[in-house]
Amino acid sequence: MSITILGIESSCDDTSAAVIKDGYLLSNYIANQDVHKAYGGVVPELASRAHQQNIIPVVDQALKKAGVTKEEVSAIAFTRGPGLLGSLLVGTSFAKSFALAMNIPLVEVNHLQAHILVHFIKQLEKENKQPEFPFLCLLVSGGHTQIVIVKDYSDMEIIGQTIDDAAGEAFDKCAKVIGLSYPGGPLIDQKAKHGNREAFAFNKPKIKELDYSFSGLKTSFLYFIRDEMKKDADFVKNNMNDLCASIQFTIIDILMEKLEKASKQTGINQIAVSGGVSANSGLREALLKKAEINQWDTYIPEFKLTTDNAAMIAINGYYKFLNRDFVSQDIAPLARFAY
Numbered sequence: 001m002s003i004t005i006l007g008i009e010s011s012c013d014d015t016s017a018a019v020i021k022d023g024y025l026l027s028n029y030i031a032n033q034d035v036h037k038a039y040g041g042v043v044p045e046l047a048s049r050a051h052q053q054n055i056i057p058v059v060d061q062a063l064k065k066a067g068v069t070k071e072e073v074s075a076i077a078f079t080r081g082p083g084l085l086g087s088l089l090v091g092t093s094f095a096k097s098f099a100l101a102m103n104i105p106l107v108e109v110n111h112l113q114a115h116i117l118v119h120f121i122k123q124l125e126k127e128n129k130q131p132e133f134p135f136l137c138l139l140v141s142g143g144h145t146q147i148v149i150v151k152d153y154s155d156m157e158i159i160g161q162t163i164d165d166a167a168g169e170a171f172d173k174c175a176k177v178i179g180l181s182y183p184g185g186p187l188i189d190q191k192a193k194h195g196n197r198e199a200f201a202f203n204k205p206k207i208k209e210l211d212y213s214f215s216g217l218k219t220s221f222l223y224f225i226r227d228e229m230k231k232d233a234d235f236v237k238n239n240m241n242d243l244c245a246s247i248q249f250t251i252i253d254i255l256m257e258k259l260e261k262a263s264k265q266t267g268i269n270q271i272a273v274s275g276g277v278s279a280n281s282g283l284r285e286a287l288l289k290k291a292e293i294n295q296w297d298t299y300i301p302e303f304k305l306t307t308d309n310a311a312m313i314a315i316n317g318y319y320k321f322l323n324r325d326f327v328s329q330d331i332a333p334l335a336r337f338a339y
């Protein structure tokens, strides 16, 4: 019998629904929220309101695109956390109502584990190369930066993480300093392609073991720009591409150094990346270079699966469904959700 999972993601500012049938992705519909651009960051209240407006049309589109009826859905999986509580509440309430109305199981998913399991999504007519357990995953998003040993679909150990800002946050905050709109990560990536990454050097943090820190870098970038602007009011305008290339290079270098250390320490050579920042072209290139040097087997998600999406929620739901790992109707979302 086929297993069809409807996945729902609403942890931050993307409303998404996806359908996965027997591990194969049939649809993955994402509604972005442009409303936050004017504010330079996500406004939680506006995000939850937009989720409310988007959720039903998004689910409708995902089912239609997949060619699946409501009655054919075996279970509904939703992001329980971590994330913005008001945003999570919309997806959670929708999933609970849908499960109740259709009399199907409800599956909770941890958003971070979902980013990692993106590597198990199979697509029709694609190669579908998947990592074997255990593998290392560098999870780099707007809210988290972690190095994880992935031992099984639900058994994961965090061996390093940021003690302050996430890598995506560092991209976005540095972008804001030089006047780029939110989210600045993809804009830095674009401009960096035309710049010299060695034009400016920024101090890298000295943090113990496999942990990261990005708040010092952001502050030194801010002070550097402020000082240069005192000498030349057009400094940012005249050096935009070089600034983007240099800050991107520094962030990637910090990420790669600890990832390499983690691989040496654990002896694991299967290396995956996931999360929004794994869309970064410089990071992808750096990873492939390190792979050549260290003989790593690398796993890099397709662009559409790097940032928040419901396909990753659905695949997590699929493996939980196989284990009959269901939750009851009294489940509530969690802004902080450790795993």
Ligand code: KG4
Residues within 6 Å of the ligand: 012, 140, 141, 142, 143, 144, 167, 168, 169, 171, 172, 183, 184, 185, 186, 189, 275, 276, 277, 278, 279, 280, 281, 306, 307, 308
């Ligand atoms: O995983 P994600 O969609 O949401 C969270 O769970 O946080 O990640 C969003 C983050 C943002 O900080 C965004 O600027 C960053 O991913 N990002 C990028 C790129 N695309 C998205 N950062 C650098 N280069 C990119 N190409």
Ligand code: ZN
Residues within 6 Å of the ligand: 111, 115, 141, 142, 275, 276, 307, 308
């Ligand atoms: Zn995410």
